[in-house]
Amino acid sequence: MKRPIAAAVLAVVLIPAAACTTAESPSPTRSALSAKPTATGTGTGTTVSDLSEDAIGHSPNMKVIANVPPQAPFNGPEAWGTDLAFQGDYAFVGNYEGFTVHDIGDPTHPKAVAQVECPGGQNDVSVSGDLLFLSIDEPRSDDTCASTPADPLSDSEWEGIRIFDIADKTHPKYVSAVRTECGSHTHTIVPGKDAGTLYLYVASPGPIPGSKGCPEPHENISIVEVPMKEPASARVVAKPEILKDRVIDENEDFPSAGCHDITVYPEKGLAAGACFGDGILMDVSDPVKPRLLQLVSDKENFSIWHSATFNDAGTKVVFSDELGGGLAATCGASGEPTKGADAVYEITPGHELVRRGYFKIPRIQTADENCVAHNGSLIPVPGRDIMVQAWYMGGVSVFDFTDSDNPKEIAYFERGPLRRGLQLGGSWSAYYYNGYIYSSDITKGLDVLRVDDPLTDPAKSVRMTELNAQSQHSYGGA
Template structure:
């Protein structure tokens, strides 16, 4: 496909950042960086970056809907996006005091999404991640939503972090069922995943820095049994020191890690996910890579293996998804700071692995965008989603990218969507549409048109 892109040699100098859009770092609170996305307000394009801004490659914007103000005068920004049974669920970020909860959109007409409900809007917190699944246990039957809850101020004694569970069988009238608290002293649950194993329902949590802040008393990753949503029960905590030969108390304090080559790195759990069976867990553990566990017995997981990085590659394993029936792992790495002594000069990019043998993942290829110089601060990749042989990537100011991974060893970009002031946090594929959460402007709905 011939991409319709108008480039201008003066473009980089013509980009105008809005107020507050100064230096942006990876999601690394302890490393002195801002919470990811907080100070990335998108860029105003002084000249068109894309010819025909609403039709790019195989994507066409059919709707752009801002979030309602649920508190007068307060504009919330979006977090991640998820879809289930004809409804879209948007988490919200920490901007303007947080408390934006989860927003529910009726997607009956994708060209006209209608916001019909808000829930989990807890003061003093923000709700970035939401997962919805249909479950059937002896305690609950219906559609269950798990929502991450993080404290804006981790020292506030009146604020609690963790995750909250809601009955969204009727998405227009969500009902709170239960709450699980992260008692580590960290902010709470950053990302999570809701998974079903037969009659058992589990939430896997990524509680960034729980290990570090609690001095090893609590761990970053927990498995919580939510088969009875009103009484969540922690059944397992993952301690990398117990499983990974390269990690011990001597070289790891829950955040700072010195690898086997003597290279100082950062390691904390950022996100979690399972395969479709719910029996294999994937932990995105920053410089420890993507850690794979067999959780067929959720109380007694078995370590399988992990991805690794070359000595000169900043790790920052942020998120993942699976392709090719679970034999291929797509790993996205969030790196806002491309210059670091001793490492390659590069924003975060995507790495694709063969994981047929999970004890020995093999790097097949990498995918990098063309805009690392022309969109400063937005060049890092963020989240991946795979449908069939197509990979969908959110790229902050770099918009949404679609990549053909029919041959995972040779990924090829086939579509680009960059709206003005783009700040795309998450993507989700729903029927013939791609949903994108734009932090500044709300929900974007893109129709998949095929190659043009």
């Protein structure tokens, strides 16, 4: 399915250190959402974003300490911020228009050091060594950064993985692209058996009847092999049919084959996949030949299986349900604590998934707030299972699932609804990295949050050199 790589056109926009705004709420309660915090610019003296429309609430033990607002051209009506990855003193933030590199050496004063214009939804991002990878799940006219939207039934449409060289964080360079079946909604880095090779597990929905790029039945994932020293020669090396025995129910909310998101835990030889109507557990001891261990369904409580997170011991998986696809107000007073929530599954010694408790944020949201479980990561606390998670306009929540049957919220931060009615907004991804929580707000840019709580404080001594939340590594908490 891979076609010759066209000559790449890359638009790199170097920008001055973006203004950092700070904001604090006068009250820790949900009722404080009528408060109007002030914004103070620091650093370059450029105009800061006006946070006055944001009514900010947080628990006493958590608050936002910095915000880098979107800069042109990433401040348009559909220039939505997406996923995050980290390396050293840098955070990489995807956007439907490309990606931004932030210097977070001083988390209280983060600054954008480069923006790369390269349109293509969703532009979910990951990094490894000197390479950065973007997921493109939108038919484009070609694989370059100058491409335009294309007809999915066109013989020439392209979607898949784009690869950049980030050796110089202020000047990322386009390297190559790999076309993958049905594009790439998300991807996951899987280390190879030697340091010179890594693999990308590419997850995408499908099929599209009549499409050559997304043919039926699409029961597979795509595996891209990347030689680290020759990334331009990256290619699809396998398309394992891990879902060939799955039965698609056309009455499902999202009746799609393929997977939405895959999380790997190489040290445990395991991967967990959220595959729209089902959750899966896989053996990935051979990264090119993943083997399905179990497929689970929960038609009563789950709508769209969206993402998965292992605990550090590799004995649990938290699956999230993206009820409404992220565009609905599903955190209202419905009385449905399992809908649009997280489900905690324990993994038996025989590698069977057993469902235990559910977690959903306890605050009732308005009808103008899109809210549902989305992307999160572990907070590395030895001896406990604690996670931070984005909930779109439901904000950022920290919860403890050490007791699998009774997960409990520890801390939270959230803004009020945008003034223009129900629309896409809020936190897309929220991850813990070296003492702070970083949240990619879809319309407001990069937030830096600090949580100060006896349960999470031990994590502050844990240091990482790189973080891709869907590629888990043990921090020694087991």
